[in-house]
Amino acid sequence: MNKTDALIIGAGPTGLFTAHQLKLIGLNCEIIDNLDKIGGQCIELYPDKPIYDIPAVPECTGEELTNNLLNQLKPFDIKFHLNERVDEVKKENDNWLVKTSGGNSFKTPNVIIAGGVGSFEPRKFSPKECEKFENKSLFYSVKNKSVFKGKTVSIFGGGDSALDWAIELSKDSNVNLIHRRDEFRGARATVNKMYELKKAGKINLFTKYQMSNVHGNEKIESIDIKHDNSEIQNLKSDYVLGFFGLIMQLGPIANWGLNLNKKTIEVDTEKFETNQKGIYAVGDICNYPGKLKLILSGFHEGALAARACFKLARPNEKYRFEFTTTSTNLLKRLGKKE
Amino acid sequence: MPKITYNTHDNETYTIEVQNGLTVMEGAVQNDIPGIDADCGGGMACATCHVYVKEDWFNKLPKKEDGEEDMLDMAFEPKPYSRLSCQIIVSDDLDGLEVNIPSKQA
Numbered sequence: 001m002n003k004t005d006a007l008i009i010g011a012g013p014t015g016l017f018t019a020h021q022l023k024l025i026g027l028n029c030e031i032i033d034n035l036d037k038i039g040g041q042c043i044e045l046y047p048d049k050p051i052y053d054i055p056a057v058p059e060c061t062g063e064e065l066t067n068n069l070l071n072q073l074k075p076f077d078i079k080f081h082l083n084e085r086v087d088e089v090k091k092e093n094d095n096w097l098v099k100t101s102g103g104n105s106f107k108t109p110n111v112i113i114a115g116g117v118g119s120f121e122p123r124k125f126s127p128k129e130c131e132k133f134e135n136k137s138l139f140y141s142v143k144n145k146s147v148f149k150g151k152t153v154s155i156f157g158g159g160d161s162a163l164d165w166a167i168e169l170s171k172d173s174n175v176n177l178i179h180r181r182d183e184f185r186g187a188r189a190t191v192n193k194m195y196e197l198k199k200a201g202k203i204n205l206f207t208k209y210q211m212s213n214v215h216g217n218e219k220i221e222s223i224d225i226k227h228d229n230s231e232i233q234n235l236k237s238d239y240v241l242g243f244f245g246l247i248m249q250l251g252p253i254a255n256w257g258l259n260l261n262k263k264t265i266e267v268d269t270e271k272f273e274t275n276q277k278g279i280y281a282v283g284d285i286c287n288y289p290g291k292l293k294l295i296l297s298g299f300h301e302g303a304l305a306a307r308a309c310f311k312l313a314r315p316n317e318k319y320r321f322e323f324t325t326t327s328t329n330l331l332k333r334l335g336k337k338e
Numbered sequence: 339m340p341k342i343t344y345n346t347h348d349n350e351t352y353t354i355e356v357q358n359g360l361t362v363m364e365g366a367v368q369n370d371i372p373g374i375d376a377d378c379g380g381g382m383a384c385a386t387c388h389v390y391v392k393e394d395w396f397n398k399l400p401k402k403e404d405g406e407e408d409m410l411d412m413a414f415e416p417k418p419y420s421r422l423s424c425q426i427i428v429s430d431d432l433d434g435l436e437v438n439i440p441s442k443q444a
């Protein structure tokens with residue numbers, strides 16, 4: 001059981017700056033994110049696109065913004081838990097008990113939800129039958145490639161992940177690569193390599209096909225793929241891999257007893273607290289009259305939520321407002337003064 | 339104002355006037371038409387504003403820009419007449435446009 005003054009759900013720009021504000025006022029915090037990397041939408045959806053409306057930063061890309069926020073956190077010791085989704089938030093006396101998909105649990109008086117539009121999850125195949133094979137013989141990511149050795153693997157998708165795995169697995173497995181159109185959006189060199197392997201008979205390529213059904217009992221035995229012109233082919237397959245990118249899903253946040261409005265959480269604008277004491281929502285996921293889904297708004301919301309956390313984490317102390325330029329306390333925490 | 343018709347997956351039909359310059363996605367969201375999520379707010383980054391354009395309209399629409407087809411790869415059950423509704427800008431030429439909303443966005 002980890003104990004902390006505040007737990008932040010989401011390592012997007014809002015979660016990162018909120019961590020800065022918490023540490024600055026002397027609270028400790030940990031951050032959990034379902035993605036394997038830090039940065040939320042900025043890093044997952046538009047790392048190379050320039051942003052022009054961050055105050056005092058005329059231009060920076062999603063990736064640069066994330067790196068700058070991380071730099072700003074350098075003076076502080078903050079624990080990140082990546083690749084873990086927060087599944088459960090339950091009240092226990094004056095604390096919240098938080099459990100993650102990675103088996104971690106936390107006890108904290110303050111939970112700050114900076115969850116954006118929800119956690120990033122892999123997009124799945126549409127036929128219902130696919131569900132029962134998930135994580136057994138049908139996967140959306142590869143954890144252990146050795147299981148595919150000598151087997152027939154059908155890979156779906158047209159981006160780098162699908163192409164990279166098709167190329168890699170073609171060394172020791174029989175690979176089918178299936179994509180809904182003729183063009184691939186992977187890197188040029190990767191696409192060319194795949195076509196070479198196809199020519200050499202190492203990859204069986206099916207374009208303008210999509211998944212239509214899976215057959216098998218315990219394990220997948222074969223799949224049906226359907227052409228744009230409705231023709232169906234049956235392919236023998238031991239394993240199926242799908243790489244359709246990620247989608248944001250509100251997911252477990254919907255089950256924590258919070259006041260929801262579509263995919264957002266209602267908060268007050270003083271503490272950014274939800275209808276549950278000690279649970280706050282900041283950034284894209286919160287809603288109040290006039291809410292703007294902008295990064296700069298998330299920073300403001302996080303700063304206020306952090307101050308609200310102080311009361312519950314340090315009930316016997318009084319929070320004092322201070323500037324980073326002039327406060328000895330703050331300068332010490334920032335490592336600028338002995 | 340041009341009229342746009344949205345058919346939902348459970349056979350509800352909404353015909354509404356959408357101001358020139360708005361997108362077909364915005365027309366749906368502002369009028370609470372169910373089935374278009376538009377998680378990224380029109381940034382061509384989520385594919386949750388996916389629609390099937392009525393066949394006879396498909397070729398009359400301005401062509402897809404770079405990146406839309408890539409994003410459609412990730413949509414739920416894309417078909418030959420699939421578009422991202424946030425990339426279709428309403429104009430007088432589109433008066434009468436009809437789109438079908440898929441059963442799911444994800």
Ligand SMILES: Cc1cc2nc3c(=O)[nH]c(=O)nc-3n(C[C@H](O)[C@H](O)[C@H](O)COP(=O)(O)OP(=O)(O)OC[C@H]3O[C@@H](n4cnc5c(N)ncnc54)[C@H](O)[C@@H]3O)c2cc1C
Pocket residue numbers: 009010011012013014015032033034035039040041042045046050051052053084085086087114115116117118119120251252253282283284285293294295296298378381382383
């Ligand atoms: C294409 C595009 C362009 C944009 N351009 C601009 C711009 O120019 N200017 C601007 O200000 N804004 C822009 N935005 C919006 C901006 O990116 C968002 O406002 C910002 O990312 C919100 O930050 P956030 O930290 O609140 O949420 P996010 O960045 O969405 O991060 C939320 C994180 O929480 C995680 N999470 C959610 N639920 C859980 C859970 N249960 N367990 C674990 N982790 C969870 C998610 O995995 C995610 O990483 C743009 C957005 C897009 C898509």
Ligand code: FES
Pocket residue numbers: 363376377378379380381382383384385386387409422423424425
């Ligand atoms: S609204 Fe996200 S791609 Fe159209």
